Amino acid sequence: xxxxxxxxxxxxxxxxxxxxxxxxxxxxxxxxxxxxxxxxxxxxxxxxxxxxxxxxxxxxxxxxxxxxxxxxxxxxxxxxxxxxxxxxxxxxxxxxxxxxxxxxxxxxxxxxxxxxxxxxxxxxxxxxxxxxxxxxxxxxxxxxxxxxxxxxxxxxxxxxxxxxxxxxxxxxxxxxxxxxxxxxxxxxxxxxxxxxxxxxxxxxxxxxxxxxxxxxxxxxxxxxxxxxxxxxxxxxxxxxxxxxxxxxxxxxxxxxxxxxxxxxxxxxxxxxxxxxxxxxxxxxxxxxxxxxxxxxxxxxxxxxxxxxxxxxxxxxxxxxxxxxxxxxxxxxxxxxxxxxxxxxxxxxxxxxxxxxxxxxxxxxxxxxxxxxxxxxxxxxxxxxxxxxxxxxxxxxxxxxxxxxxxxxxxxxxxxxxxxxxxxxxxxxxxxxxxxxxxxxxxxxxxxxxxxxxxxxxxxxxxxxxxxxxxxxxxxxxxxxxxxxxxxxxxxxxxxxxxxxxxxxxxxxxxxxxxxxxxxxxxxxxxxxxxxxxxxxxxxxxxxxxxxxxxxxxxxxxxxxxxxxxxxxxxxx
Amino acid sequence: xxxxxxxxxxxxxxxxxxxxxxxxxxxxxxxxxxxxxxxxxxxxxxxxxxxxxxxxxxxxxxxxxxxxxxxxxxxxxxxxxxxxxxxxxxxxxxxxxxxxxxxxxxxxxxxxxxxxxxxxxxxxxxxxxxxxxxxxxxxxxxxxxxxxxxxxxxxxxxxxxxxxxxxxxxxxxxxxxxxxxxxxxxxxxxxxxxxxxxxxxxxxxxxxxxxxxxxxxxxxxxxxxxxxxxxxxxxxxxxxxxxxxxxxxxxxxxxxxxxxxxxxxxxxxxxxxxxxxxxxxxxxxxxxxxxxxxxxxxxxxxxxxxxxxxxxxxxxxxxxxxxxxxxxxxxxxxxxxxxxxxxxxxxxxx
Numbered sequence: 001x002x003x004x005x006x007x008x009x010x011x012x013x014x015x016x017x018x019x020x021x022x023x024x025x026x027x028x029x030x031x032x033x034x035x036x037x038x039x040x041x042x043x044x045x046x047x048x049x050x051x052x053x054x055x056x057x058x059x060x061x062x063x064x065x066x067x068x069x070x071x072x073x074x075x076x077x078x079x080x081x082x083x084x085x086x087x088x089x090x091x092x093x094x095x096x097x098x099x100x101x102x103x104x105x106x107x108x109x110x111x112x113x114x115x116x117x118x119x120x121x122x123x124x125x126x127x128x129x130x131x132x133x134x135x136x137x138x139x140x141x142x143x144x145x146x147x148x149x150x151x152x153x154x155x156x157x158x159x160x161x162x163x164x165x166x167x168x169x170x171x172x173x174x175x176x177x178x179x180x181x182x183x184x185x186x187x188x189x190x191x192x193x194x195x196x197x198x199x200x201x202x203x204x205x206x207x208x209x210x211x212x213x214x215x216x217x218x219x220x221x222x223x224x225x226x227x228x229x230x231x232x233x234x235x236x237x238x239x240x241x242x243x244x245x246x247x248x249x250x251x252x253x254x255x256x257x258x259x260x261x262x263x264x265x266x267x268x269x270x271x272x273x274x275x276x277x278x279x280x281x282x283x284x285x286x287x288x289x290x291x292x293x294x295x296x297x298x299x300x301x302x303x304x305x306x307x308x309x310x311x312x313x314x315x316x317x318x319x320x321x322x323x324x325x326x327x328x329x330x331x332x333x334x335x336x337x338x339x340x341x342x343x344x345x346x347x348x349x350x351x352x353x354x355x356x357x358x359x360x361x362x363x364x365x366x367x368x369x370x371x372x373x374x375x376x377x378x379x380x381x382x383x384x385x386x387x388x389x390x391x392x393x394x395x396x397x398x399x400x401x402x403x404x405x406x407x408x409x410x411x412x413x414x415x416x417x418x419x420x421x422x423x424x425x426x427x428x429x430x431x432x433x434x435x436x437x438x439x440x441x442x443x444x445x446x447x448x449x450x451x452x453x454x455x456x457x458x459x460x461x462x463x464x465x466x467x468x469x470x471x472x473x474x475x476x477x478x479x480x481x482x483x484x485x486x487x488x489x490x491x492x493x494x495x496x497x498x499x500x501x502x503x504x505x506x507x508x509x510x511x512x513x514x515x516x517x518x519x520x521x522x523x524x525x526x527x528x529x530x531x532x533x534x535x536x537x538x539x540x541x542x543x544x545x546x547x548x549x550x551x552x553x554x555x556x557x558x559x560x561x562x563x564x565x566x567x568x569x570x571x572x
Numbered sequence: 573x574x575x576x577x578x579x580x581x582x583x584x585x586x587x588x589x590x591x592x593x594x595x596x597x598x599x600x601x602x603x604x605x606x607x608x609x610x611x612x613x614x615x616x617x618x619x620x621x622x623x624x625x626x627x628x629x630x631x632x633x634x635x636x637x638x639x640x641x642x643x644x645x646x647x648x649x650x651x652x653x654x655x656x657x658x659x660x661x662x663x664x665x666x667x668x669x670x671x672x673x674x675x676x677x678x679x680x681x682x683x684x685x686x687x688x689x690x691x692x693x694x695x696x697x698x699x700x701x702x703x704x705x706x707x708x709x710x711x712x713x714x715x716x717x718x719x720x721x722x723x724x725x726x727x728x729x730x731x732x733x734x735x736x737x738x739x740x741x742x743x744x745x746x747x748x749x750x751x752x753x754x755x756x757x758x759x760x761x762x763x764x765x766x767x768x769x770x771x772x773x774x775x776x777x778x779x780x781x782x783x784x785x786x787x788x789x790x791x792x793x794x795x796x797x798x799x800x801x802x803x804x805x806x807x808x809x810x811x812x813x814x815x816x817x818x819x820x821x822x823x824x825x826x827x828x829x830x831x832x833x834x835x836x837x838x839x840x841x842x843x844x845x846x847x848x849x850x851x852x853x854x855x856x857x858x859x860x861x862x863x864x865x866x867x868x869x870x871x872x873x874x875x876x877x878x879x880x881x882x883x884x885x886x887x888x889x890x891x892x893x894x895x896x897x898x899x900x901x902x903x904x905x906x907x908x909x910x911x912x913x914x915x916x917x918x919x920x921x922x
Contacts, residue, residue, distance in 0.1 A: 047758060054880075057670055065611070146626055146672050148619050150611060213673045231678055232872035233754060254758050258870040262737055267752040267870075270744040395605065451609035451885050458608060458615070 044570040046251040048552070051264045051273035055232050055257045060212025061195045062135055063147040067419075070194040072235050072255055074562020076118075077197035077220030080109060080128070081188050083561045088301065088352065088475025090192040094123060094221060098191070104183040104514035111174040115244045117200035118225040125170040130201040132168040136160065144209045151195035151473070154483075156184075183512045185519055186476035193474050194562050197222075223248050223566040232257055248566040249554075268293065268547060275548040275555060281339055281422075287547045294550045297341060299559040300350050300541035302420035303480070304469035306431070307536050309462055310497040311401075313387040320383070321534040323373035324465065325363035327438030332365075333430055334540045337423040341545050345538035347527045348470075348480055352559055354516075355477035355523025360531045370438035382439035383409055388463065395459055410445040410464030411435065415453055419544050420469030427539075428467055435465075460493030469539075475560045477523040481530075482507045503529055573913065577906070584902050591898040592660070595891055596653050600633050606885035610670050627669055627887075628655050656891065665895075666888035668881075675892040679874070683896070684767035685755060686873035689865070690858035692770075692793040697800035697854065702847075704801075705808025709816060710835055720805060727802030732795055736868035739791045750787050753870035760784045792869040796862050800854040807850045811843040818842075844915055852908035859904075860897040 056069040061077060064070070080095035092098075098109040115123040134142045135152040138159050143149065149159070157164040167179040180187070190196065203211060203219035210216030214229040223245065224237035235255040239248045256273060258264040265283040267273045269290070279287065287293045306328065308315040315321060334342040346362035349355050374383060388405040401407070413428030414421060421427065432444045447453045447462065456462050473479050478486075484495055488504035491497040503526055510522040530536070546557055553571055556564025607623035608615060624630045632651045639647030659666055665675040708720040744752040751757065756769060762781040765772045770789065773782035815821060816839055824834050863875040874893055881889035913919045 049758070058672070146667070148611065148623060150615070150619060153616065153619070209672070213671070215673075215677070230872065231681055232877060233870070234758070236758065252758075256754065256870070257872075258753055259867045259876060260733075260870075263740060263753060263868050263870065266737070266740045266745055270740070270748065270752045272744065272752045272754075448603055449883055451604035451606075451883070455603070455605050455608045458617075458620075 044551075044572065045274075046570075047254060048250045048252070048275070048565065048568050048570075049254040049256055049273040050565075051256055051258045051267055051276040053257075053259055053261065053264065053278045056229075056235060056255075058212045059218040059226070059229070059235075060147075060199070061197050062131075062149050062152065062199075063212070064195075065150055070562050072237065072562075073197060073218060073220075074194050074222075075224040075237055075253065075565050076218055076222045076226050077194075077199060078222050079192055079194070079197045080111075081192035083192050083475065083558060085556050085564055086299070086558070088189070088472075088560050090188040090475075093192070094198055095191075098178075098188060100187075100514065104185070104187070105180045107178040107180070107187060108171070109176045109178065111176060112244065113174050115221050116242065117203070117219050117221055118240065119200050119203055119219045121200055121202045123198065123221050124173045125176045126173075127198055127201050128176045129168050129170050130204075131196075131198050132165065134204070135196075136163045136165065136168075142204050142208075146209065151193065155186075155190045155193065155195075155474075157181075183514050185511055185514055185516075186474060186478050189474040189476040189479075192561065224253060227252075243566075245566070249569045250565075253565055265547070268549065271549070274552050275546060277544065277546045278419075279545060279547055284339070284341075284545055284547070292550050294548050294552075295545050296548065296555065296557055298544040298546065298557040298563075299352050300343060300543045301352055301475065301559040302469060302471040303345050303348055303350060303541055304421045304427075304467070304539045305345075305348070305536045306539060307462075307466050307468060307496045308498075309460065309464060309466070310491065310499070311389050311392055311460060312463060313389045314377075314379075314383060315386070316389065317377050318534055319373045319377040320379070322363070323370040323377070323438065324435070324440065325534050325537050326366045326373065327370040327435050327440060328363075328431060328537055328539075329365045329434050330362075330537075330539060333427055333434075336430065337427050338540050338542055339422075341543045342422075343541045343543070345540050346531070348484075348530060348536075348538055349477050349523065349527060350472075350541040353472065353475060353477050353480065354520050355481075355527070357524040357527035359524075360527055363534075363537075367434075367438040370440075374439045379439070382441055384441040385409060386464065392460055392463065394461065395455070400461060401463055407463060408443045409440060411442040412445045412447050412453070412462045412464060412466035414450070414467050415446060415448065416450045418469060418471075420471055420542055421467065422542060424467055431467075457496075458494050460497050462496070466496070472560055477519070478507070478511050481523060481526055482511055486511065498535060500529075500533065500535070573910070577910070580906050580909070584899075587902060588895065588898060592657065592891070592895060593653070595894045596633065596656065599885075599887055599890060600652075602885070604885050605629075606669050606887055609883075609885040623669070628652050629887075631655070660895075665892035668889050669886045670884055675888050678877070678889075679892060679896065681767070682872055682874050682877055685871060686859065686862075686866075686875065688768045688770060689789060689792055689796060689862070689871060689873060690855070691768075692789055693796040693858055694800065694851075694855055696793060696797040697804050698851070700797075701801040701804030702808055705805040705847075706812055706835065706840065708805070708809045709812035710831070712813065717809075720809070724802035724805045727798045728806075730798055732798070732862075732864045733868055735798060736791070736795045736865060739795060740868070743791060750791055753788075753868075755785070755788050755872060756781075757784050757788075792865050792871050795869070796858065796865045800858065803850060803854065804847065808843070808847050811846045812839060815839045815843040841915060845912060848908055848911050848915070852904045856897075856901040856904045859900045 052068055054068050056072050057066045058064045058069055059073050061070060061073040078093045080093060081090040082093040084091045094112055094115065095109045096112050098107045100107050111125060117123055134140045135149045136159055137143055153159060164181050164184055165178055166181050169177045171177050197220060200219040207216035212218050214231050217226045223240050223243045225240050227236040227238050229235045234257065237253050239251050241247045258267055261278060261280045264276050265279055268276050287295055308321060310316060330344045334344050346360050347356050385406050386409050388401045388403055390403050391399050392401040394400050411428060411432050414424035417424060428444055432442050435442045447456050470480060485500065485503050486507040488499055489501045491499040506522050506526050510519045513519050548555060551570050552568060554567035554569045556567055558564065606629060607620045610623060611619055634651050634653050636648050636651055667674055704720050708717045711717055740752045743750040760781055762769050762773045762778055763776045765775055769785040770782060773785055821834060821839055824838050863879045865871065866873045866875040878890060878893040
């Protein structure tokens with residue numbers, strides 16, 4: 001090969017590279033569509049692009065549980081009630097009001113008149129009855145066997161005859177009556193949940209099982225209308241010009257999937273998106289220093305915790321549990337791993353939720369006292385090994401741990417980052433150091449990936465100390481304490497075999513008591529009771545940061561339910 | 573040759589059966605229940621059981637020996653694998669457990685994205701790797717050779733996620749030339765024909781669409797091409813060096829043939845066989861999806877999708893995609909074998 005040939009090849013490569021990297025004159029990229037461009041002041045963007053880490057699972061809110069689905073469905077569909085902007089208080093949405101009878105077993109709801117679904121059909125009592133019957137009755141033709149209406153079951157006690165809602169009756173076109181088997185104190189808070197948003201019956205009938213999928217779409221009454229869904233890439237919704245609450249200022253929202261946290265932040269810096277959630281700590285620091293970006297926080301409606309497995313003999317001794325409580329440096333953990341967005345927790349209920357008991361005095365960080373308590377409990381040399389109290393079986397019924405088995409003392413950490421636990425592994429490592437310093441020679445333990453972790457937790461197989469957390473669904477205290485412990489007359493294997501009949505009884509009383517003040521007193525009592533029993537170590541509440549272009553205003557970050565996008569505006 | 577190809581195509585069938593068995597077995601060896609993964613923290617035991625039944629996960633993986641002991645022959649064969657195989661015979665990959673939509677539907681949307689990215693990356697790798705490798709061998713121990721070897725070493729060693737982030741920093745954030753991710757801008761529409769956006773935009777004469785698609789694919793294609801380019805360059809150089817030391821090359825040079833003729837007519841053809849093998853492997857690997865590249869550039873292909881599906885225990889997706897990947901590898905291998913015979917007259921399959 002002569003030099004000329006080599007130069008020709010190299011030249012071709014250079015040209016190819018230039019073409020591929022679009023080494024063209026420095027003009028704005030075509031990707032910078034009107035919504036994403038740093039446009040002149042006179043031409044503000046009308047499309048808001050939100051970057052998120054994962055795609056929605058499904059857009060029929062009744063059958064999903066993931067936040068990324070609700071983020072979208074919350075813009076397209078509306079429930080009868082919704083949560084007041086920035087709070088957990090239920091306020092009327094598609095219902096103008098819902099009024100209970102004296103014992104709160106019958107609720108009469110007056111519906112908003114003149115509202116139409118995006119497909120042009122009327123929102124009325126028939127639509128409400130259609131949706132509730134679809135969710136409740138397993139024999140309903142649109143309650144498909146492949147779908148699980150999990151939240152209906154969880155919030156209203158079950159399906160068919162097990163449902164606490166025993167009848168949803170059309171009184172007239174714009175009045176609906178709900179009859180309950182028992183008083184259900186959080187009824188309005190439940191109605192306001194994204195899962196109970198009302199879909200167009202005509203759309204469900206037309207799409208069948210495909211309703212809520214990329215091909216079936218979703219039809220509601222909300223401020224935005226579903227346009228398209230390109231799986232793994234983006235979902236587009238357009239403003240509903242006829243929205244009963246007034247048309248949004250922006251014309252379109254694009255929910256774009258950018259799985260990598262750093263790439264998502266860079267996309268925001270590049271102007272390709274206008275807002276994001278789930279930023280890494282380093283990017284948050286960078287955003288704080290960037291005048292083109294602003295950070296807002298979602299108020300914390302979550303709690304992270306360290307749990308005991310009560311099927312371990314040693315943990316049945318309250319002195320050992322108290323020793324663990326005194327061993328943990330919560331302040332240090334929260335400030336180092338949650339950053340300035342975290343708050344130290346001393347209750348299961350976050351301060352935002354009524355029923356939070358501020359009078360509870362948290363356990364002090366005192367490793368010397370931990371060692372003393374351990375010694376008092378019969379472990380003067382510390383605790384390295386624990387004993388299984390009763391046989392523990394797996395899902396198939398096989399014995400995994402036999403009563404009397406001795407196993408190393410384990411600290412299980414979550415294999416994923418969750419909104420309530422921004423750095424579970426790092427917290428686990430630091431906590432292990434805390435515990436070791438106080439006489440607990442823990443083995444930091446990785447159970448497997450997230451499904452494995454959840455499966456083991458479900459079967460009471462996290463045999464040691466384990467990290468987990470909870471994010472509230474409706475702002476009602478029952479959704480926290482009741483979810484975990486209302487069945488506690490028997491050992492709850494899902495909750496580390498915890499058993500507390502007194503607590504369970506109080507929680508059942510609170511669930512059916514329509515008097516809010518009385519309920520609040522009960523939940524405060526349960527907080528004190530859980531603290532006195534050292535049943536778990538509450539670690540922190542995390543206020544989730546969201547980062548936006550500084551040209552964006554009006555984003556409504558909600559502690560519960562989908563965020564409000566309809567008030568978003570671009571400013572010069 | 574025709575009979576050889578037919579024989580190879582027939583041999584694909586037992587291979588694919590073996591692949592389905594292995595995939596099936598390995599998936600079920602991983603702990604974690606798909607129903608629990610789907611339903612999450614809230615799941616009740618009743619719902620877990622219902623979903624397990626709905627997707628046949630409550631059945632034995634391969635054969636139900638208890639049913640056989642009870643004399644129930646139908647029950648004996650009513651296993652997860654037999655049900656899966658039965659669906660496959662009807663060209664049905666099943667529905668995603670999490671999303672309840674047909675795997676084929678999503679696959680037909682996502683695979684073209686992977687195919688387009690892989691094809692362009694391979695093209696870049698060949699256009700750069702081959703000439704650089706040849707030039708490097710022809711000028712052994714020269715400055716060019718040194719630069720090539722160091723460059724290819726860096727290329728092989730460079731972490732894709734780091735390169736991807738650096739590309740975005742440079743071309744998107746600082747220079748503002750290229751979009752940071754995705755496949756197409758919002759507002760740009762390309763009429764789908766093949767679902768390969770570059771091709772479709774050309775077929776429909778949509779130049780703004782072509783430019784937009786090209787700008788989106790540029791960074792991920794370059795990032796993804798880095799390692800194959802380096803490997804192909806090194807392999808080409810090494811293979812060429814071996815051949816260039818052969819007697820017949822010395823003879824050709826002694827006869828006074830031009831260097832270009834010696835290199836391209838006599839050396840390259842023989843040196844190409846091992847290179848073809850490497851290209852085949854790289855092509856298969858690229859087509860199998862690139863998790864990191866797709867994640868960093870939010871490229872909606874099969875790599876990130878199947879990765880998430882493995883974590884979520886979405887068996888039908890993992891089974892469907894791995895089967896597709898197996899078919900791709902088998903076809904690529906067949907093409908590679910056929911090209912041996914074309915390139916080397918000494919190889920005959922008849």
